[in-house]
Structure formats: C-alpha cells, structure tokens
Amino acid sequence: QDPQTPDWPPDDSGSVWLDDTAGQSSTAADTEEDRRRALEKSIYVLKELIETEKHYVSDLGLVVEGYMAALCSRPLPDHMNGKDKIVFGNIHQIFDWHKE
Numbered sequence: 001q002d003p004q005t006p007d008w009p010p011d012d013s014g015s016v017w018l019d020d021t022a023g024q025s026s027t028a029a030d031t032e033e034d035r036r037r038a039l040e041k042s043i044y045v046l047k048e049l050i051e052t053e054k055h056y057v058s059d060l061g062l063v064v065e066g067y068m069a070a071l072c073s074r075p076l077p078d079h080m081n082g083k084d085k086i087v088f089g090n091i092h093q094i095f096d097w098h099k100e
Helices: 020-073 084-089 091-099
Strands: none
Touching: 020 084, 020 091
16 A cells, blocks of 8 residues: 555545544554565675676686686797786775685
8 A cells, every 4th residue: 555645534624633643553553564665675785786796706717717817828028028017006905805
C-alpha cells in the first residue's frame, strides 16, 4: 500500500479521522522499515564496491603480470626504450597497493 494513503477511511466531511496512538505505531513501523531498506541499500552498495575492486585488481594483474612481463622479456626497438614509464607510469605500485 502507498505510505501516503491513510489506513482509515475519511468521514463524510472529507476530513481524515486521527488516532494518535495508531499514528505513532505506524510511524515507528515506517521508520523501522525505512531503516531496514536503507541498510539493505548500503549493504548492496558495499558489496558492489568490493566486487568492482576485485575486478579492478584482477585486470591490473593481467596488465602487470601478463602484458608488461611479456614486454620486458623481449627486446624493444631503440626508440621505445624507457618509454614504458610514459605508458604505464606507476602501475606496479598501484597494483601492489590494491592487491593487499
């Protein structure tokens, strides 16, 4: 049911009957439900962040341990020597920091 729709019927004059005790318990239940939903959303976001970080570290590992290792094992043309720092920067340090 829509939370803005009253749980009780309006009287003939079009106004809504008010029951303070019902409103308080309803408000407490709504607040508890809102907290539960907010907690579920927060947990979902945290799980998504952790999964994203795992994929990021895995992809960094493929670059560092795969592609860069293959580049280092073969001689590079003279005009490319030392330019790996331009392309890859400090990717080793980034990978080491994130995998811990």
